[in-house]
Amino acid sequence: MTTIIYAHRGASKQAPENTMPAFDLAYQQGADGIETDVQLTKDNIPVLIHDEKLQRTTNGKGYIKDKTYQELKQLDAGSWKNPFYQGTTIPTLDDLLKWNQDKHLALNIELKNNVFAYQGIERVVYNKLADYQMLEKSVISSFNHRSIQHISEWQQSIDYSLLSGKKAKDLISYGTHIQAAGIHIRYRLLSGPLIKLAQANQLYVAVYTVNMPATIKRAIRLGCHAIFTDVPQVAKQARDSL
Ligand code: G3P
Ligand code: MG
Numbered sequence: 001m002t003t004i005i006y007a008h009r010g011a012s013k014q015a016p017e018n019t020m021p022a023f024d025l026a027y028q029q030g031a032d033g034i035e036t037d038v039q040l041t042k043d044n045i046p047v048l049i050h051d052e053k054l055q056r057t058t059n060g061k062g063y064i065k066d067k068t069y070q071e072l073k074q075l076d077a078g079s080w081k082n083p084f085y086q087g088t089t090i091p092t093l094d095d096l097l098k099w100n101q102d103k104h105l106a107l108n109i110e111l112k113n114n115v116f117a118y119q120g121i122e123r124v125v126y127n128k129l130a131d132y133q134m135l136e137k138s139v140i141s142s143f144n145h146r147s148i149q150h151i152s153e154w155q156q157s158i159d160y161s162l163l164s165g166k167k168a169k170d171l172i173s174y175g176t177h178i179q180a181a182g183i184h185i186r187y188r189l190l191s192g193p194l195i196k197l198a199q200a201n202q203l204y205v206a207v208y209t210v211n212m213p214a215t216i217k218r219a220i221r222l223g224c225h226a227i228f229t230d231v232p233q234v235a236k237q238a239r240d241s242l
Helices: 020-028 069-073 093-102 121-131 145-154 168-177 192-200 213-222 232-240
Strands: 004-008 033-040 046-048 106-111 138-142 159-164 182-186 204-208 226-229
Touching (some): 004 106, 004 204, 020 093, 033 093, 046 093, 093 106, 121 145, 145 159, 168 182, 168 192, 182 226, 192 204, 213 226, 213 232
Parallel strands (some): 106 138, 138 159
């Protein structure tokens, strides 16, 4: 088993997170996959951005949910990171899927619906992945476990996983119950016994966010199915060195 290296929000240490330049860089650096965060605009367009508010990563203000896609498209999502990225815009899920058509990277689409529910986001994302024939190479995750349970009730043709920063053991019984593919946990929760317990329950374990060679190597040695990293090049070197 080779541990999958997902570029967390793209190659987000160097390039502005969740933007096309960050995805491009991740691809160039040899990431196996892209992890990205999805929210819905006021007019129901799935866009890739981490925070519910625009302030931190764009020159806009207010909530994603209150803006139309046309409004969001005007914003600069690159300058905050580095003036070099001025003019970079917030991508849509379609932008990522189109870009990936000739690259075939694995995708972890994280539904950012634990603050606002974004009713219907599960089906919007599922339908997009189906449109681009990406169901088999994608996994949907969320900190909103009700949303993941919702997917489990109507959908068996895509992998879905529970995300959590705490109580990893409870996650295993719940994950088994809803037939999740795996659990995506904060790195500090990782242990050998946890991996064994998860595997005994047919669940994989993936960890976020690992950027140091030593922690990346430990995650790989312990048998993590995947890691999420801001520095895919570092992760690839660490994996190659084992
Ligand atoms: O999907 C793993 C990781 O991205 C979850 O946390 O806050 O970085 O989206 P966050
Ligand atoms: Mg995320």
